[in-house]
Structures are given as structure tokens and as C-alpha cells.
Amino acid sequence: xxRYCFPDEATSLxxxxxxxxxxxxxxxxxxxxxxxxxxxxxxxxxxxxxxxxMVIGVISKPTGETEQDxxxxxxxxxxxxxxxxxxxxxxxxxxxxxAYLVEPKNPVHCV
Numbered sequence: 292x293x294r295y296c297f298p299d300e301a302t303s304l305x306x307x308x309x310x311x312x313x314x315x316x317x318x319x320x321x322x323x324x325x326x327x328x329x330x331x332x333x334x335x336x337x338x339x340x341x342x343x344x345m346v347i348g349v350i351s352k353p354t355g356e357t358e359q360d361x362x363x364x365x366x367x368x369x370x371x372x373x374x375x376x377x378x379x380x381x382x383x384x385x386x387x388x389x390a391y392l393v394e395p396k397n398p399v400h401c402v
Contacts, residue, residue: 293384294398295391296374300348303375303391304331310385312344347376350399 297303307313313331320326353367360366384392 293379293381293388294393294395295377295379295388296393297377297391298374300375303346303377306387306391307344307377307379309387312342312379342379342381345378345380347378350374350376352399 295303297306308331316328317325318328350372351369352372354370356368357365358368
């Protein structure tokens with residue numbers, strides 16, 4: 292499992308596409324030429340692709356403070372960590388993603 296932290300979602304999509312983890316759909320135009328159909332996206336079925344992607348997005352952690360909800364229950368106050376988080380289950384690390392690879396000591400989610 293490789294864990295990545297990107298500055299934002301747009302950067303993650305651009306670099307994951309560059310790394311070959313996304314696909315582009317094509318349709319034929321009126322002249323029979325292949326033209327793109329929408330934005331690149333993750334494959335609908337990753338079986339046999341050699342990788343699996345889990346987009347985590349924003350990760351929040353408790354601040355140590357609590358507040359009360361509408362029913363009077365104490366609930367933890369959460370704060371977002373910096374970055375847009377994505378996990379990729381694969382063997383290697385594409386060069387374009389190396390700078391975003393992170394190894395958290397205490398991951399806050401499990402796959």
C-alpha cells in the first residue's frame with residue numbers, strides 16, 4: 292500500500308492520470324475521428340489493472356476538545372489535516388508521485 296498526500300484534489304487527479312492510474316473515454320466524432328469524452332477517470336473495474344485506488348480525500352482528527360450536539364451528547368471537535376489523501380495498492384511508485392509519498396506513523400484509516 293502506497294499512501295500519498297497531495298496539496299489538493301486537482302493536483303492528485305492530474306498526477307494520478309500522469310502516472311497511468313486513470314483512463315480516458317473516447318467516442319467517434321461525425322468524421323469518424325476519436326475524440327475525448329469527458330475527463331479522465333479511474334477505471335470502473337480495476338480487476339486485472341495491477342493496482343487499486345482508494346481516494347480518502349480530507350482526513351480529520353480530533354482536536355482534544357468536545358462540544359455538545361443537539362441532543363446534549365459530547366462529541367469530539369475535529370480538525371482537517373492538510374492535503375488530499377489517496378492510497379494506491381500497487382508494487383511500485385511512479386516517479387511523478389515520489390514527492391507526495393507519505394508514511395504516517397499512526398494512520399487514521401485502514402483499507
